[in-house]
Amino acid sequence: MKLKEKPSYTWDEAALRWLDEKSHKKSLRDDESRLIWLQSFLRGEKLSEIDRTMIDRIILEKKKEQSSPATVNRYLALVRAILKKAVKWGMVESVPSVQLLQEPKRRIRWLTREEANRLLRTLPEHQAELARFALATGLRQGNILTLEWAQIDLQRAICWIHPDQAKGGKGIGVPLNTEAQSVLKRQAGKHERRVFVYEGKPINQVNTLAWRKALVKAGIENFRWHDLRHTWASWHVQEGTPIHVLQELGGWESSEMVRRYAHLSPDHLSKWAENSSRVTNTSQGQLQLVV
The missing domain is CATH 1.10.443.10 (Intergrase catalytic core)
Incomplete structure (x- = not known):
């Protein structure tokens, strides 16, 4: 007796299920916009065949658009989230690891x-x-x-x-x-x-x-x-x-x-800072910094 073959799901099916389950999200429109862009790379692709090469191509294309690492990461995070959900949904057994780009830490802008x-x-x-x-x-x-x-x-x-x-x-x-x-x-x-x-x-x-x-x-x-x-x-x-x-x-x-x-506000650390700055009088009456 031949065992029934497991159905092969596509990226499109996983993306549509994602949108359905996340319909309550405030940022759903952002997801929809990103998914439209991602379709040119993942449309019709079997989940089991999505690999690191495809992910790298997405990164490369976003960089060509002069997108910041933070912007690229929003697309990568969405791909990673959908793929992880696909595993939980039983659509695929495993998915490639999607690593986000390192983002430079920006200075907080505030006014005096x-x-x-x-x-x-x-x-x-x-x-x-x-x-x-x-x-x-x-x-x-x-x-x-x-x-x-x-x-x-x-x-x-x-x-x-x-x-x-x-x-x-x-x-x-x-x-x-x-x-x-x-x-x-x-x-x-x-x-x-x-x-x-x-x-x-x-x-x-x-x-x-x-x-x-x-x-x-x-x-x-x-x-x-x-x-x-x-x-x-x-x-x-x-x-x-x-x-x-x-x-x-x-x-x-x-x-x-x-x-x-x-x-x-590092004021609460001030007393501890003195531990590396003990000042004593020298025999010449001058100050000596002991570290």
């Missing part, structure tokens, strides 16, 4: 308080209010632009981001400091539902010509709107906010994301 004040003075008032709220709460751009009055309790000085609005898929409670409260009080009555509006209409974009002109006028280079969140976190660390507290305030899933800011 003087720079921030300079920027706020040059921005149009409605954008300055958005920036003030970002610097006071650390909220992401999308969460601020879509913020509704139903998400705010000024009496308790708190607002909240619902799980389906949060990047990590978990709800975030945001304490409102005095600056954030002042911004909200100035927005009261401008719109029935949305908090931040311009001429009675919700604001849907911040990277405008006015924003870019204000940066130039304020003499601030290489700065994006998201860097306001980096600035908020950097100020917190410099003022002594513990890393684990900052993680909860910012809604980060892992402590690794927050430790990017730890180097900005």
Whole structure:
């Protein structure tokens, strides 16, 4: 009796199943866009025949487009995730190892308080209010632009981001400091539902010509709107906010994301630094550094 042959699945079948199972993902459109690009390399390929040579070709083609290692890695990570899922789904027994490219660590861009004040003075008032709220709460751009009055309790000085609005898929409670409260009080009555509006209409974009002109006028280079969140976190660390507290305030899933800011406040290490710098008096009355 001849054993029934195991069906041979293709990349297309695995990719379609991935999209179906991940239909709830906020970044699904990004996956779809990357899969369309990947189709020219993997369309119709049997999962059992996808090898390192094919993966290397994908890397080479993305590099030809002058893509950064981070961009290439997003494509590789998607391929790796789908292939690993294919093994779990029983579509294939094994898949090639997909190693991501090494990414250079970038310096975190943040503003000093003087720079921030300079920027706020040059921005149009409605954008300055958005920036003030970002610097006071650390909220992401999308969460601020879509913020509704139903998400705010000024009496308790708190607002909240619902799980389906949060990047990590978990709800975030945001304490409102005095600056954030002042911004909200100035927005009261401008719109029935949305908090931040311009001429009675919700604001849907911040990277405008006015924003870019204000940066130039304020003499601030290489700065994006998201860097306001980096600035908020950097100020917190410099003022002594513990890393684990900052993680909860910012809604980060892992402590690794927050430790990017730890180097900005090495004060807690100062007493230990003295262990390698013991100074004693010499017989000549001079100081001698003992290491």
